[in-house]
Amino acid sequence: MTDTPPLLSVRDLSVTFPTPRGPVRAVDTLSFDVRHGRTLGIVGESGSGKSVTSLAVLGLHTGAEVTGSITLAGQELVGLPERELNRLRGRRMAMIFQDPLSSLHPYYTVGEQIAEHHRVHFGSGRKAARERAVEALAEVGIPEPRRRSREYPHQFSGGMRQRVMIAMALACEPELLIADEPTTALDVTVQAQILELIAQIQEERALAVVMITHDLGVIARVAHDVLVMYGGRAAEHAPAEALFATPAHPYTRGLLDSLPRLDDRDDAPLRAIPGSPPSLLAPAPGCAFAPRCPRAAEAPDDERSHCRTERPALGGPAGHPVACHFPAYEGVAP
């Protein structure tokens, strides 16, 4: 699989927002690849830059400085005129969001919305586009798709609305799907169904998927490769199996430790990572995770001061790089 060229290739991507209090670098020199038929999971806590990354891929940042390179099937997207980006969005790459209601128009039936999307990208006639909408609803498992295509978004449950969003995203047969927290608002059973649906469609179409989530449980279910983000940068990047078996960065380790376990008592407290995310306005000189890092806290003074003064670069084994001065490729008890 890895010898096929990547569909999406991101190199040294940085996104900086000008704000009244100074520039905010929300994404800093990030690099990753996604191939056809593979899922890259991007995980990190709130504010780590996951959504800013995905919006940059779609070219949706206006007013921000975007540097680096983003190529889709070899075509450079950074600096592409808006008209050309518009053609690619929806047609070759599509996105689904956490809250389908914010992306669906309340006054149009779901069939009209999917059909319109199809018409815009394929120039198909009204009737053909309507038929495609019914087919797309059937493909995502909506029962009685013809009748339901004539209903409005508020007549669908949360899980069904997310299916509608997936139908809309996939109606134009994109090659890349970016899913930003697509199941966060859903209960666990519906969440599992939606993840299963995305995986099934991915297999049928060799879709490249970027799955963004703060939930390592979701990553464990669907991702082939995982990028852990902290403070806008890559903390660790590895095939999913390696990341779960031998997490090397203390932050990844903390995320894994905060997952609920089957043998937890019902009243056991959640093991959150203490402290808060770093400021992006005035980043400290050393490792962004240093104030919260248990490994640094236990280290001798000279090592600790190294953590606080020098920013660790992403390095280590080619297949499993980590941004930490003292990485520990530790085995995790099952």
Ligand SMILES: Nc1ncnc2c1ncn2[C@@H]1O[C@H](COP(=O)(O)OP(=O)(O)OP(=O)(O)O)[C@@H](O)[C@H]1O
């Ligand atoms: N338009 C903007 N102007 C200034 N700062 C922004 C803008 N958009 C995002 N940011 C900042 O960039 C950082 C990363 O935001 P982003 O939305 O990517 O986080 P996230 O990882 O998706 O978090 P969440 O899990 O909460 O969705 C945050 O600190 C956010 O405040």
Ligand code: SF4
């Ligand atoms: S560089 Fe130091 S502070 Fe940063 S994660 Fe590694 S051990 Fe912790």
Ligand SMILES: [Mg+2]
């Ligand atoms: Mg987000």
